[in-house]
Each structure stands twice: as C-alpha cells, then as structure tokens.
Amino acid sequence: xxxxxxxxxxxxxxxxxxxxxxxxxxxxxxxxxxxxxxxxxxxxxxxxxxxxxxxxxxxxxxxxxxxxxxxxxxxxxxxxxxxxxxxxxxxxxxxxxxxxxxxxxxxxxxxxxxxxxxxxxxxxxxxxxxxxxxxxxxxxxxxxxxxxxxxxxxxxxxxxxxxxxxxxxxxxxxxxxxxxxxxxxxxxxxxxxxxxxxxxxxxxxxxxxxxxxxxxxxxxxxxxxxxxxxxxxxxxxxxxxxxxxxxxxxxxxxxxxxxxxxxxxxxxxxxxxxxxxxxxxxxxx
Numbered sequence: 433x434x435x436x437x438x439x440x441x442x443x444x445x446x447x448x449x450x451x452x453x454x455x456x457x458x459x460x461x462x463x464x465x466x467x468x469x470x471x472x473x474x475x476x477x478x479x480x481x482x483x484x485x486x487x488x489x490x491x492x493x494x495x496x497x498x499x500x501x502x503x504x505x506x507x508x509x510x511x512x513x514x515x516x517x518x519x520x521x522x523x524x525x526x527x528x529x530x531x532x533x534x535x536x537x538x539x540x541x542x543x544x545x546x547x548x549x550x551x552x553x554x555x556x557x558x559x560x561x562x563x564x565x566x567x568x569x570x571x572x573x574x575x576x577x578x579x580x581x582x583x584x585x586x587x588x589x590x591x592x593x594x595x596x597x598x599x600x601x602x603x604x605x606x607x608x609x610x611x612x613x614x615x616x617x618x619x620x621x622x623x624x625x626x627x628x629x630x631x632x633x634x635x636x637x638x639x640x641x642x643x644x645x646x647x648x649x650x651x652x653x654x655x656x657x658x659x660x661x662x663x664x665x666x667x668x669x670x671x672x673x674x675x676x677x678x679x680x681x682x683x684x685x686x687x688x689x690x691x692x693x694x695x696x697x698x699x700x701x702x703x704x705x706x707x708x709x710x711x712x713x714x715x716x717x
Contacts, residue, residue: 437573444575485511524643524702535603536596542606561592614641614654621652625664627712636709639702648692652716660692665715676707 452458489509507513520526530538540553572585579586618637619628627633640646646655650662671679678685680703683692695703 441573481511485509486514489514520697524639524698532600532604535601536599537603539599539603539606614646617641617652617654624652624716625713627709630708630712632705632708633712634709636705636707636712639706640709643695651713663710664713667711667713668715671711673704673707673711676710677703680706 490507544553622628648660652664681696683690
C-alpha cells in the first residue's frame, strides 16, 4: 500500500514536470518576478497613502504643545486626523482591546477562565490549530480536490470558518464593564473593615477594584493568588498615608526588587484615596 502510494506520487510529479516543460512556465524566474512586482505595487500604495494622509491634514507641520495638545486637534484631512489627544497614562476608564483579527482569541479568554483553564485559550487551542494546518499537506495526500468528493474536509473547513466568525463577532461586541464584579464588593469590604463612614477610604476601595489591583493582590479572600501580598491587613502595619503614596508612586524605590508596577501617573487625589483605603484596611472584623 505504501509503495503504491509512493509510485503514484512519483508518476504525478513526473507528469507535472512534463506539463511544465511542454506548456507551462517554471516558478523561477516568472512567478518570482510577478510576486516581486506585486510587492512593490503594494508598498508604493502604502507609501502613497501615508504621504496623502500626512500632507492633506490641515496644520500637518504642527506637533504637540507644551501642555500635550496639538494646535489643530480636531481637524482631519482626506484620510483622517494626523494626531489625537495624547494618551492619559493615569486613566482608569480605558479598557484595552486587541486588533479585530485577534477578537476570536480575545473572546476565548471569556470562555476559559483564569487561572484553571486560561492556558487552553492562550496556548493550547491556537497551538493545536496551527499544528493541524502545518500537518495537513502531509496528512491529506489525495490528488482529489473537488469539494463534492471531500465531505469531511469541507465540513471541517466550514465549521472552522463559522467558529472563528462567531468568536470574532462576540469578541467585537463584548461589553467590558469596568471591574463591575469587584466594585460590587466595595460595600462589603467597607463593612467588614469598618471604614464605611470614611468617604476617602470608600473612594480608594473603588479605585482599588477599578484599576485591577486584584489581578495580582488578594483582599478579604478576593483576587488572584499570584504571590503578591494580601492587602486585607495592610493598615495594621501603621506605615502611614505618605508611605503608601510613596510606595504607589515607586514600589521599587520603597522595596528594592519589587515587581509591582508604579502608579506615578495617577493624579494625587487618586493616590491619596488609595493610600487612605490601604491604611483603613486593618484585617476585617
């Protein structure tokens, strides 16, 4: 059986070479020349669009001023605005989203929850699909290519396309509440920790939930156990408000070697609220 398959492939290859010799053109240099020309055309189109975008925008020569804004922030050229307002590194309302062609993978992270099965969405499924695509030419050696005679391959292909289309749509339309699940815990935190009447601490607790601190830390049993300290009794250390603010601004400056990201871009009022919340956290009743 294996020898028959090898002989058949050899005959098909010999027939292909004979057809190329009689009425076809070899890949080199004809196909390579066509691909090169087409690549140059694509690059020329991209460069032309970039030039049009640059020089049809009113005030294209202006840049960001000393306060972080352009002279003409709202004017657009033929292909849109040249600049938007600079990003606010201290924002707590921005929800990062991937480019549209990663929406299917983005939505898989909602199907497979952290931390038990997220490895399936980020590594497992994409790796398996990629391995199958690479192996397909070596698995399917039949010369038959008519769709009507390849029901298994056609059904698998259609299902794969529909699955990716559905996941892409769901990822594009997915709503991203700003840590609504964690924010809903703030009243119970305030009650257990005893700072329900401290408006500054309550505001800090909302910020703590909203900016994703529970992605690393734990608080009263909530959050991810990543090795970061539990902050339920952070206030029992009596480090003080200024210490907490300094630590939030530059964790590595206070604790050398700390892997915590700095929050120096947050406004002072946010840092003060977070510090007040942490100092009010004595471990719960």
